[in-house]
Amino acid sequence: MSRQITETVEKIALPILEAEGLELVDVEYKKEGQNWFLRVFIDREGKPIDLDDCSRVSERLSEALDEADPIPGAYFLEVSSPGAERPLKKEADYRKAVGKNVYITTYEPIEGQKAFEGVLTRFEDNQITVEEQGKTVQIPLDKVAKARLAIVF
Incomplete structure (x- = not known):
């Protein structure tokens, strides 16, 4: 409803x-x-x-x-306004977020984890690429539970 x-x-x-x-x-x-x-x-x-x-x-x-x-x-x-930690919902949101810090949770574990925080380095073919603490993780868009921009202090 x-x-x-x-x-x-x-x-x-x-x-x-x-x-x-x-x-x-x-x-x-x-x-x-x-x-x-x-x-x-x-x-x-x-x-x-x-x-x-x-x-x-x-x-x-x-x-x-x-x-x-x-x-x-x-x-x-x-x-x-969505604020500084704007949610990423549409493909256009992910494209605009390339090069920015993001926080992403997934429905199921990817490489043993369900939460990722790092720089979104690429978005293509419904795949999100995040650089997190020196390692690169590929996340299929259909596995994303929530995604938003992340503030780095």
Whole structure:
């Protein structure tokens, strides 16, 4: 049910974001405590997302969601930037992340481990190549449970 909702919200949000020159990074719909939250993460190439961007998108998206009414019951809508540890979801996200530090978890062990942190050195043919502590690991995209940019201190 929540996957169907997130897919519907993506379809509703995309034209709004495209008109604003923004990119849809992710949509989450989850229950926390007694409340449901619909979180929409947006970004833009070359210029950080600010509060005005989030407010504008939130207003337009809220109106569109009220009209389409794809979500039964009450929920809180949050529109924000994905932050420094941006999730990697689409192939384009992985391509943009080449040369950056990433943190990846997999559904099953690869070379004896399920968590990898290092530099994403290549993405091609649905394979992620990560350089981790001097060794190179190839991770098939369909084995990735979660992936995000990682901050290195």
